[in-house]
Amino acid sequence: MNEARALPCLEPLPDLDREEEPTGAPFFLPGESPRVHNRPKSRPKLEIRNVVKTFASTKGLIRALSNINLTVHEGEFACVLGPSGCGKSTLLHLIAGLELPDHGEIRLYSSRTKKGNNAEKLIIFQEAALFPWLTVLENVLFGLRLQRLGAKESKERAMHFLALVKLENFANCFIHELSGGMKQRVALARALVLDPELLLMDEPFAALDFQTREKLQSELEELWKRTKKTIIFVTHNVEEAITLGDRVILFSGQPGTVKQEYTLPPGRPRQKESPFFAELAVEIKRDFQNPGRELVEQVTG
Amino acid sequence: MRFFWGKTAFYLLLLLGWFLLAHSGWWPEYMLPAPEKVFQTLGEGLCSGRYLLAVLISIRRLLLGYLFSLAIGIPLGMLTGKCRWLDETVGSLLLGLQTLPSICWLPLSLLWFGLNEQAILFVVVMGAVLSITVATNSGVKNVAPLYIRAGKNMGAKGVVLFLRIILPAALPSIVIGLKQGWSFAWRSLMAGELLFINLGLGYLLMMGRELNDMAQVIAVMFVVVMLGLFFDRLLFSRLEKAVRRRWGFDHS
Ligand SMILES: Nc1ncnc2c1ncn2[C@@H]1O[C@H](COP(=O)(O)OP(=O)(O)OP(=O)(O)O)[C@@H](O)[C@H]1O
Ligand SMILES: [Mg+2]
Numbered sequence: 001m002n003e004a005r006a007l008p009c010l011e012p013l014p015d016l017d018r019e020e021e022p023t024g025a026p027f028f029l030p031g032e033s034p035r036v037h038n039r040p041k042s043r044p045k046l047e048i049r050n051v052v053k054t055f056a057s058t059k060g061l062i063r064a065l066s067n068i069n070l071t072v073h074e075g076e077f078a079c080v081l082g083p084s085g086c087g088k089s090t091l092l093h094l095i096a097g098l099e100l101p102d103h104g105e106i107r108l109y110s111s112r113t114k115k116g117n118n119a120e121k122l123i124i125f126q127e128a129a130l131f132p133w134l135t136v137l138e139n140v141l142f143g144l145r146l147q148r149l150g151a152k153e154s155k156e157r158a159m160h161f162l163a164l165v166k167l168e169n170f171a172n173c174f175i176h177e178l179s180g181g182m183k184q185r186v187a188l189a190r191a192l193v194l195d196p197e198l199l200l201m202d203e204p205f206a207a208l209d210f211q212t213r214e215k216l217q218s219e220l221e222e223l224w225k226r227t228k229k230t231i232i233f234v235t236h237n238v239e240e241a242i243t244l245g246d247r248v249i250l251f252s253g254q255p256g257t258v259k260q261e262y263t264l265p266p267g268r269p270r271q272k273e274s275p276f277f278a279e280l281a282v283e284i285k286r287d288f289q290n291p292g293r294e295l296v297e298q299v300t301g
Numbered sequence: 302m303r304f305f306w307g308k309t310a311f312y313l314l315l316l317l318g319w320f321l322l323a324h325s326g327w328w329p330e331y332m333l334p335a336p337e338k339v340f341q342t343l344g345e346g347l348c349s350g351r352y353l354l355a356v357l358i359s360i361r362r363l364l365l366g367y368l369f370s371l372a373i374g375i376p377l378g379m380l381t382g383k384c385r386w387l388d389e390t391v392g393s394l395l396l397g398l399q400t401l402p403s404i405c406w407l408p409l410s411l412l413w414f415g416l417n418e419q420a421i422l423f424v425v426v427m428g429a430v431l432s433i434t435v436a437t438n439s440g441v442k443n444v445a446p447l448y449i450r451a452g453k454n455m456g457a458k459g460v461v462l463f464l465r466i467i468l469p470a471a472l473p474s475i476v477i478g479l480k481q482g483w484s485f486a487w488r489s490l491m492a493g494e495l496l497f498i499n500l501g502l503g504y505l506l507m508m509g510r511e512l513n514d515m516a517q518v519i520a521v522m523f524v525v526v527m528l529g530l531f532f533d534r535l536l537f538s539r540l541e542k543a544v545r546r547r548w549g550f551d552h553s
Contacts, residue, residue: 098450119456129451132549133469142465143455176549194455 042073044109045230046095046198051104053090063255064090068104070249070258072198072232074111077224079245080234081288087256088234089126092200095232096121110197119143122191123200126207128183130175136186137162137171143194161189164223181212188220192227201233205240217243221268238284242277243270250287260287334516343520352505352524359490359501360528362418366425367486374430374482375475378437382471383463388438395434403428403489407496421493428489429482436478440471476544480537487529 048070055062064087072078082088093099095106110120130139137158144154162168165185175183184204191199205213221244224231235241241248245264252259262284264270270277316336322328323335330338346352381392406427407420414420444467452466494503502525509517545551 093450096454098453119454121454123451123454125447125451127447129447131448131451131466131469133472133547142452146456146461146465174547174549190455 045074046072047107051101066255077246079241079248081241082251086251086253119194120197122196126203128187132175161193165189199231338516339519342516370429374433378434382438382441399431404492424493429486433478433482440474444470
């Protein structure tokens with residue numbers, strides 16, 4: 001954690017100065033700490049304190065997560081990056097309340113006073129998890145029906161969100177009639193329609209081909225900008241993480257711990273070809289693969 | 302449709318063979334009646350309403366027994382599927398009883414209920430209820446955990462979770478149980494009616510034997526086959542197909 005928030009490659013790169021910032025303000029001032037990238041006005045949305053999770057398996061006890069500390073801010077797009085089996089899915093399940101931690105606490109700062117809405121932390125699973133016995137529209141309506149909204153109002157809302165993911169023409173199709181990318185879009189609509197406080201995405205695009213993935217990434221970015229949702233996005237793909245995230249949280253495996261955090265400059269869409277991001281990707285990949293960064297530096301230096 | 306002509310030719314040949322064999326005089330008529338004789342008996346039986354009455358009585362018993370089996374089997378299957386200790390106790394007992402051919406329940410049933418409708422109904426229920434229960438049980442147990450997680454995540458729990466996720470997710474395997482239960486109910490009914498003579502199709506079959514009327518025996522068997530085919534093809538196979546298609550099983 002002592003290395004957290006330290007941005008690698010701190011030299012102001014010339015091509016970054018050319019980038020237009022949405023706020024108009026320069027995102028980097030000489031002499032200021034790298035924390036300038038954190039949106040200053042944002043409040044914490046989710047706090048994870050000292051969370052530990054152990055599973056009993058056939059091979060004995062497996063520590064999936066060991067002492068996780070993490071804060072996600074309101075409106076932030078946080079990417080959790082890590083190798084397979086490092087406990088990323090477990091972390092999301094814990095946040096969603098599908099599983100309980102052995103230790104520690106997970107606190108959601110809800111901005112709503114309204115009670116009785118159980119769907120404030122919604123997961124989008126890797127395999128979409130749509131219900132095959134319902135049509136596309138009925139899938140999107142599922143959560144709304146549980147909340148006992150009026151039939152007409154629910155349907156209008158559902159259609160609105162289907163239109164948002166560009167699937168309004170497929171409302172009456174069955175799930176098995178859709179492609180993998182379309183299924184993930186339906187899953188996204190099904191979650192967004194419930195207006196969650198927190199959107200948890202578990203490698204949602206991992207099973208898709210390169211082009212579909214890029215397309216869905218930019219659509220997701222667009223939706224995020226429009227809906228201002230707080231998103232925790234799990235991936236094992238470095239490019240995906242730095243394309244989408246405001247912050248990349250690198251996990252190391254067995255047991256899963258936060259190894260490093262990288263705060264990214266806010267300009268969007270990301271200029272992935274720029275030397276800054278190329279260098280960052282190389283850096284993260286190096287950290288990703290190596291057991292400990294200090295160790296590598298000792299050897300090379 | 303590809304085999305339509307082949308099929309037709311096959312059945313025509315079969316009929317011709319039967320016709321020739323019956324008229325060759327190798328077997329006496331009470332062993333192998335001529336096809337035209339059988340069809341004549343069938344026609345007379347149908348026209349006089351005798352067969353129709355028997356069919357109605359049998360079907361009434363079947364439906365009643367089947368409805369009872371549904372009402373018992375589906376809830377029982379769900380309970381044992383959801384509740385671990387019920388499954389270990391009641392569930393294991395049911396699995397054991399499933400190996401018992403349902404007609405073995407007839408003596409017990411006669412002693413309990415006497416020579417009446419309830420006795421035969423009991424045998425039908427015992428034939429169908431176990432396979433419906435076992436199929437529902439395994440269907441409920443094998444629902445993909447992902448669906449349950451997704452449902453819980455959207456706020457479904459308790460009865461709602463059960464009715465809106467677990468039940469529909471288990472439906473394909475429940476339907477297989479329904480189909481199997483129906484055919485077991487049908488078999489048990491026929492066996493029961495044969496042994497315990499009291500109207501119905503089985504009774505007609507036995508009457509044929511007692512009168513040495515082979516034409517009637519074959520005609521009634523024909524009716525039984527037709528009814529079985531009717532329910533299987535027109536009801537259960539279609540239901541199963543529709544569910545499989547809707548659930549996307551035929552597309553992977
Ligand atoms: N229900 C469970 N029972 C036992 N062990 C489990 C269970 N769920 C997860 N684990 C273990 O916890 C560890 C983390 O699993 P998890 O699914 O969170 O990994 P992941 O980072 O999501 O991996 P991937 O990228 O492959 O999805 C693994 O070692 C796994 O074996
Ligand atoms: Mg995972």
